[in-house]
Amino acid sequence: MVKKAVLIGTGGVGTVVALALEHAGKCEVTMVARSVYKLASSEGFEVDSVDYGKISNWKPNRITNSVEEAAKYGPYDYVVVSTKNIPELQKTEDVIAPLVVPGNSVVLIQNGIGGEEQLMEAFPESYIIGGISMIGSAIYNNKLSHTVGDHLILGTYDKREEAKKALQDFYDIYSVSKSRTELVTNLKYRRWVKLVYNSAFNTTAALTGLDTGRLMYSDLTYSTIMPAMLEVRKIAETELGEKLPEGIEKFMIVSDNGVHFEPSMLVDVKKGQPMEIEVILGNPLRIAKKLGVETPVLSMLYRLLHGVQFKLLEQRGVYTVPPSPFDPETVKPLFPLNL
Amino acid sequence: MVKKAVLIGTGGVGTVVALALEHAGKCEVTMVARSVYKLASSEGFEVDSVDYGKISNWKPNRITNSVEEAAKYGPYDYVVVSTKNIPELQKTEDVIAPLVVPGNSVVLIQNGIGGEEQLMEAFPESYIIGGISMIGSAIYNNKLSHTVGDHLILGTYDKREEAKKALQDFYDIYSVSKSRTELVTNLKYRRWVKLVYNSAFNTTAALTGLDTGRLMYSDLTYSTIMPAMLEVRKIAETELGEKLPEGIEKFMIVSDNGVHFEPSMLVDVKKGQPMEIEVILGNPLRIAKKLGVETPVLSMLYRLLHGVQFKLLEQRGVYTVPPSPFDPETVKPLFPLNL
Structure with a gap:
């Protein structure tokens, strides 16, 4: 039928x-x-x-x-x-x-x-x-x-x-x-494996405006993306109770950097479109928090991207920012962090 | 004369x-x-x-x-x-x-x-x-x-x-x-006091594209800028061997956020001009490293801004990025981090 x-x-x-x-x-x-x-x-x-x-x-x-x-x-x-x-x-x-x-x-x-x-x-x-x-x-x-x-x-x-x-x-x-x-x-396992790439590369590319090749040429791949990837691994392994494949971080870096690829969140920023921050970074971080996994690099990426997202949402008319001056002591965020 | x-x-x-x-x-x-x-x-x-x-x-x-x-x-x-x-x-x-x-x-x-x-x-x-x-x-x-x-x-x-x-x-x-x-x-003391603002606000604004008011409305002021400021204080006090004035972080935030002010590094990014990263953030971090002061927030800001700076320098013709494909295993950064 x-x-x-x-x-x-x-x-x-x-x-x-x-x-x-x-x-x-x-x-x-x-x-x-x-x-x-x-x-x-x-x-x-x-x-x-x-x-x-x-x-x-x-x-x-x-x-x-x-x-x-x-x-x-x-x-x-x-x-x-x-x-x-x-x-x-x-x-x-x-x-x-x-x-x-x-x-x-x-x-x-x-x-x-x-x-x-x-x-x-x-x-x-x-x-x-x-x-x-x-x-x-x-x-x-x-x-x-x-x-x-x-x-x-x-x-x-x-x-x-x-x-x-x-x-x-x-x-x-x-x-x-x-x-x-x-x-x-093992759907969840596969989702986490994909996130090792997305949570680190998409996010860093979106913040810097650099494609994958330029991330390498500006020395960010091993200094920033690799530590971010290792944090995703740590969350994943704690949640799954099993190891992710060994060496996937290096593999993902090497398999990608022969080209100047623009990850989806970078494309979004360039087009002025809101990004998929919450499923790519926010949800993993909320899981990390529940499990007590420390994520200094990913948390910083998340907060900064939250700021960029605010701008993208403002451009869409989701938020209207009051003109200055406003009362600095009592002002409440229009777009509070949820973490 | x-x-x-x-x-x-x-x-x-x-x-x-x-x-x-x-x-x-x-x-x-x-x-x-x-x-x-x-x-x-x-x-x-x-x-x-x-x-x-x-x-x-x-x-x-x-x-x-x-x-x-x-x-x-x-x-x-x-x-x-x-x-x-x-x-x-x-x-x-x-x-x-x-x-x-x-x-x-x-x-x-x-x-x-x-x-x-x-x-x-x-x-x-x-x-x-x-x-x-x-x-x-x-x-x-x-x-x-x-x-x-x-x-x-x-x-x-x-x-x-x-x-x-x-x-x-x-x-x-x-x-x-x-x-x-x-x-x-006490010139150095005064320079450090000014850096408490600049190293935190200029940098975060440049990365997110947000002015000081919008940093507040998107919830980044206390979640990200305040921790960055406290790291600058820690480096300064370790180097100077004396305390910075109490509460200057809060004072700087409050004295600023009644207006939508664009710090200089944000203006630079918008104009496509290279930013003063090294004197505002790189040098403080090199001092921190020498003194053994930990700076997770500032270091992350620095690395990401280094990526943005690379893009700005590339636009000026300082760097020419090779087209893809390049050999991912042997490629050397054109603009290495100096930290």
Whole structure:
């Protein structure tokens, strides 16, 4: 029987996910498009993909311009979320609430740590599947440029048998695509491994404005990023109760620095967009605090990035800073640190 | 007898210093102008000063367009330096070398720590006077806007009697101006007090892009700047062997945060100009290291700013970053940390 999926987040990742899900005819995808709705619903997507080739005017089963509109065509077996996770702007559970019904699956294909737990709490009658996407892909208007093959790691923290069945079903659909699909029992472990890179490189790049090559040429890779990575390892190993692979820090540095790569948070700062600080750095630090792990380097990065995020949110109109003079003795922060 | 001074650094500080020195007719000033030479030598300066009033077409005794040209009219009693101190671009001792002769005085009106020591080493036959400028002043082309009264603190580390005499002589000239002039025996103490503010506020503002008010509204003032200030205090008190005034951190925060003030390093980043990291943060940290004082917050600020500085220097053409790919295993930093 053909399954039904609704997908929120039609960026470089989400559009490839839609292609993969529909590839074998086993799933019909409704994409919720916002900024790209008009263009995509009239002309479709211009696909240029290392996995799926060049396709002109590609359209999924349906495109809607809002979650509410998409909800009319439900219920869905899968609510797939590949938006950025920026709780300062909106909480994922609020965005997808109109689409979630008891017994369906929510597939969270996002960066960082803590997203699944939050959804499990918000939607106890659904099955929360986690996806870690390893991909090189970007979208400009309706033009998809997918250059590094899709590799999706799927798992769940849900111990119920039905949840494992739901995970297996989703894997069965995705794995007949051209994407590389991996079903894992250690999702959290894999998320932490990815965070060793993201929590250190993304953050330092965003603060300095330097790409990975320039971080090396300015002597920050081993002086600052390596200590940050070792702190992520320490949190992870304390939480997981097991060791991360030996030497991954050096491996990640070396495998990256032959190119001038701009990590996602640096791209966000350059574009003036809020960054995914909370899932990439805030949640790991809250876990560290609970476990009593010391994190001087990461904490400093977090506080400084919180300041940068404030500026980005102010530019979006989220905060209005009172003009001077204000009373310095009684002023309360508009954007308090939550740590 | 009328004294002769040559002044390098015709910014907001230097131009007021020239006005002060010439005020009572006791000193003739030769200004070395670079970018503003043509305009200033033809039209003079448009002065709008809280201390000296409005003066059209003000000119000092002489304006030259280079140090070498100025040297022809020497020797000078005073070589006054009010440039920015950015050793990554050029060393102060190299800039002023053509003007320094045995027995004259070099007056260093700059931010930070370590400048005098460096000049004492370079010019052992001159007398090195230190000046700490507390002023609100800026210059745009040849238009001086001087809004907060000039307050110049003068002292020397030189123990020789002739040096003390030279300091007194310079004070005697400057103090008959409209500026507030202070002769102190604890120059280093005063420099450290100013650094409590600069090392913490300038640096955090430069990294986050936030002015002093926004640092408060984004919750960084007490979470990040205060700990940074307390580290500066610790270094200072260890080096000086005496306590800094109690509560200056809180006082500095409160006296500042009624306004949205942009510290100088933030202004530099916004203008794409290299920052005075080394005298404001690098030198204090090198002293801390020698004394065994721990500085986790300041060290992190320093490393990140070193990365930002690299970018600013690259934009100036000081560094050319090789294109990718490069060999990640053997690459050497172009701009190594010196700490």
